[in-house]
Amino acid sequence: xxxxxxxxxxxxxxxxxxxxxxxxxxxxxxxxxxxxxxxxxxxxxxxxxxxxxxxxxxxxxxxxxxxxxxxxxxxxxxxxxxxxxxxxxxxxxxxxxxxxxxxxxxxxxxxxxxxxxxxxxxxxxxxxxxxxxxxxxxxxxxxxxxxxxxxxxxxxxxxxxxxxxxxxxxxxxxxxxxxxxxxxxxxxxxxxxxxxxxxxxxxxxxxxxxxxxxx
Amino acid sequence: xxxxxxxxxxxxxxxxxxxxxxxxxxxxxxxxxxxxxxxxxxxxxxxxxxxxxxxxxxxxxxxxxxxxxxxxxxxxxxxxxxxxxxxxxxxxxxxxxxxxxxxxxxxxxxxxxxxxxxxxxxxxxxxxxxxxxxxxxxxxxxxxxxxxxxxxxxxxxxxxxxxxxxxxxxxxxxxxxxxxxxxxxxxxxxxxxxxxxxxxxxxxxxxxxxxxxxx
DNA sequence: ACTTTAAGTATACAAGTGTACGCTGAAAAT
DNA sequence: ATTTTCAGCGTACACTTGTATACTTAAAGT
Numbered sequence: 250x251x252x253x254x255x256x257x258x259x260x261x262x263x264x265x266x267x268x269x270x271x272x273x274x275x276x277x278x279x280x281x282x283x284x285x286x287x288x289x290x291x292x293x294x295x296x297x298x299x300x301x302x303x304x305x306x307x308x309x310x311x312x313x314x315x316x317x318x319x320x321x322x323x324x325x326x327x328x329x330x331x332x333x334x335x336x337x338x339x340x341x342x343x344x345x346x347x348x349x350x351x352x353x354x355x356x357x358x359x360x361x362x363x364x365x366x367x368x369x370x371x372x373x374x375x376x377x378x379x380x381x382x383x384x385x386x387x388x389x390x391x392x393x394x395x396x397x398x399x400x401x402x403x404x405x406x407x408x409x410x411x412x413x414x415x416x417x418x419x420x421x422x423x424x425x426x427x428x429x430x431x432x433x434x435x436x437x438x439x440x441x442x443x444x445x446x447x448x449x450x451x452x453x454x455x456x457x458x459x460x461x462x463x464x
Numbered sequence: 465x466x467x468x469x470x471x472x473x474x475x476x477x478x479x480x481x482x483x484x485x486x487x488x489x490x491x492x493x494x495x496x497x498x499x500x501x502x503x504x505x506x507x508x509x510x511x512x513x514x515x516x517x518x519x520x521x522x523x524x525x526x527x528x529x530x531x532x533x534x535x536x537x538x539x540x541x542x543x544x545x546x547x548x549x550x551x552x553x554x555x556x557x558x559x560x561x562x563x564x565x566x567x568x569x570x571x572x573x574x575x576x577x578x579x580x581x582x583x584x585x586x587x588x589x590x591x592x593x594x595x596x597x598x599x600x601x602x603x604x605x606x607x608x609x610x611x612x613x614x615x616x617x618x619x620x621x622x623x624x625x626x627x628x629x630x631x632x633x634x635x636x637x638x639x640x641x642x643x644x645x646x647x648x649x650x651x652x653x654x655x656x657x658x659x660x661x662x663x664x665x666x667x668x669x670x671x672x673x674x675x676x677x678x679x
Numbered sequence: 680a681c682t683t684t685a686a687g688t689a690t691a692c693a694a695g696t697g698t699a700c701g702c703t704g705a706a707a708a709t
Numbered sequence: 710a711t712t713t714t715c716a717g718c719g720t721a722c723a724c725t726t727g728t729a730t731a732c733t734t735a736a737a738g739t
Contacts, residue, residue: 254705254715275581280493280496284696294718294719295697295698297716300717361581364575364631365493368635403654406654409624409628413624432617435617436618436620436621439659439662440658443656443660444654447653469684469685469735469736473686498727501725509689511729512686512687515685515687
């Protein structure tokens with residue numbers, strides 16, 4: 250049986266991508282990986298790498314894109330959970346914590362490259378996080394009726410805090426995980442409540458609006 | 465004139481430390497520096513490095529400690545400014561933004577090693593940030609009268625947001641800096657207000673307490 | 680005055696890196 | 710049936726890295 254050439258190429262490309270993800274860990278950042286190391290892990294010759302990516306940066310940006318896909322799947326799961334539980338905040342935080350433990354490599358990548366040395370990487374990660382922020386901002390805007398700008402500022406703060414709680418979660422013992430989750434939930438509730446107090450004056454004439462931000 | 469041997473050694477040690485800081489930039493993280501590179505920048509032979517530090521990790525931890533000193537000086541400046549301006553939040557955020565632009569290298573180090581691959585580094589940075597958090601938590605506790613645990617959760621959220629705003633500030637054009645600062649201030653005000661709303665119920669019997677968290 | 684100590688150096692080596700060059704073999708195009 | 714294309718490989722080269730060993734030399738200790 251003759252395999253399609255393009256199919257074979259795609260297969261090798263996957264080998265490289267998977268190898269790179271496999272090499273990421275708490276002790277190993279993407280920027281510390283060498284081309285030869287990735288090739289070795291993928292089971293190909295160093296030079297074969299160039300048939301698929303210009304250089305390590307191009308591979309890295311591809312990984313960030315793939316990470317973004319995983320993040321958006323996460324969002325879908327979180328949305329489902331919000332419908333089930335009713336509380337946006339705790340559902341989101343808990344879903345995110347589960348994600349970090351099920352796909353730590355993706356999180357390592359995003360966490361570190363977000364503040365890394367490559368502008369291209371920082372922008373790529375930032376773009377992926379914007380999906381989260383915009384989606385959350387929309388939700389806030391719809392349920393709370395805040396102006397778009399204010400909703401986004403609030404959403405951004407929330408995403409940053411959840412992200413940071415995730416980073417802490419990687420270092421902590423499983424026993425402390427719940428405590429950490431609760432802390433993040435509390436912090437997000439402060440924000441939700443504070444924003445509500447600040448903004449309810451501005452929409453006092455509008456009479457619809459449910460005034461509480463999280464049950 | 466004969467110079468004291470210990471003095472000379474200390475001088476060379478400083479050369480190394482300063483060289484390492486000088487090499488840090490938006491494009492260069494500490495973990496990407498090589499021993500030889502630092503030695504070259506310091507103007508000494510590679511092997512001389514070992515007369516002062518066991519390895520690059522030890523030097524790095526020293527840099528974090530020095531960064532901590534800079535941070536605590538910053539806190540002092542912020543405290544002064546709070547007295548002058550009256551608003552804790554805007555004074556703190558603005559002081560921090562100025563710090564980032566006057567000592568970017570220190571900030572690069574703390575920002576990246578905070579989520580880096582070395583547990584020792586992460587702990588060291590975390591310890592330095594705790595000074596900030598504890599100090600801010602004390603202030604909140606004293607002025608607002610919240611329980612210590614709640615004050616700390618609030619302080620932590622605030623420090624994380626300011627830190628992240630700082631990271632964004634490094635990438636943005638000077639024109640957008642004010643906008644970014646204002647955003648962070650707004651986020652911190654949400655937290656302060658939200659925490660106040662959540663906690664004022666609990667201290668309803670106490671009659672002293674000024675209820676507003678920021679002027 | 681002599682010896683000891685130790686900061687700084689020069690040389691050297693093994694290991695790892697990115698990548699240029701040329702080849703192979705099989706799939707695709709003609 | 711013949712030619713072209715191209716994914717993957719082997720070899721090679723110039724570099725950089727950490728660090729071991731052995732040295733110099735001037736300060737400190739005796």
